[in-house]
Amino acid sequence: MEQFSVRSGSPAQTALIGAALADALRPGDIVLLSGDLAAGKTTFVKAVAEALGSTDPVTSPTFALAQFYSARSRILHVDSYRLADVEEYRDLGLAEYQDEVISLIEWGEKIAGEFPCHLAISFVATDETDGRSLTFASSCDRWTGALGDLHAAISKDTNGAHARDRIVID
């Protein structure tokens, strides 16, 4: 398991982190997003989609369960909030698309067992208003090394662009 954490002080900073992640993503990748209600998961997906050049409206898929967005690499935005288990996820029939798209799955920890190779990102509110701690973790070969590059890219992008609101790398 490799992992790193970053702190963001605002939704704008979180968006920069999302953009850095977008650069590292490729079709077939599975990203599982976890965090409480209002932790910023959908906002993060919005940032990733925009950074991938999508102009589709990115809205919460809680009721729809899954939405596709066209982008440089097609995006599948899933929300497991209303799913009871992996079995229900399988019944949605999304697996056949997942090799060709970038999958961003909210409440992804509920169905993590379905994805032996995934990147997990957890969102935790910090004491600051709108502050978040984001932890990136993976134990899959796909992300060995790539996680270090992503860490470096986040530090560079976010600190360079917003020198005043430095992101603290734990």
Place this chain on the structure above:
Amino acid sequence: MTSNGLILGIETSCDDTAVGLVDERGQVVASAVASQVLIHNRYGGVYPEVASRAHIDKIIPTVRMVLEDSGINPRELEAIGVTRGPGLIGSLMVGLDTASGLAAGWGVPIVGVNHLRGHLRSADLEEQRVEFPAMILLVSGGHTLLARMNGPSDIKLIGNTLDDSVGEAYDKVSRMLGLGYPGGPVVDRMAGAGIPHIPFPRPVINHGLDFSFSGLKSAVMRYLEAEKGWKVEDVAASFVAACMDVLVAKCRRALAAYPSSSLVIVGGVAASPPLRAAAAQLCDEAGVRLCLPPLKWSTDNGAMIAMAAWDYLATDNHTPAAPQTSLTIESF
């Protein structure tokens, strides 16, 4: 009875498997909704089981129930209308494949219907209520939008949610307050006993016709974490007040920009007593007729799909029964 002049509507786009039989004037001959089993979800409250498998199990018995209830000969149907989107591909395919098989077997025409158009047309089921031009507010778990209707098929989207639907905000605030699922009725009930003294934000209330409820949801979460000794009733009342202020402000602005004969509210949140009261007051002020269809047609059903299918036939629109997972309200 004869089935001349009847359309069979089939809906499987999300959680419900639903079938309805509707004549050209919108009279509902039969309607059945197989709601999915409620299961306990350890991630918070009780949620409807969602699975395309369940549609597969339920679709044929639901069709059979409607046919037996009405006693019609399906070979005489005017057409079958079936939801082609928006929705989940697996769920949509169950309805589309079933409808295609039935249409071929019975030798009747089939047309693919936009689910959202079904919601809009649900307002005229059983009784003609809508006076055109009409302003439509569709508020549900999956949608929060404003549309302008100049006629049954002439629809323009003028406002949409940028993030969460209002129904989703209700459900998630309900969970934060430990009130369970579905959140709408219980949050409204609690709100009735509370004082709306907490100044929650009214996102994007001052400009445009688009909605945003994500920031309001976050503000409620922050309040619950930061404050001590809050009363559930007061939080609910303050949250509902914020929702109503936004919904009414947007409707008022829409009616000013697009003078309308009627304001129509459809979708599950149309059941909300505070929304019904606020809309009645707005329509009184604006001199506009308020149309609130019966609540049974507010949630997903097959009759509304059949109703919309009549519009497709009337305009010679032969949209194929092919899935389209993302459709806007203006699409067919």
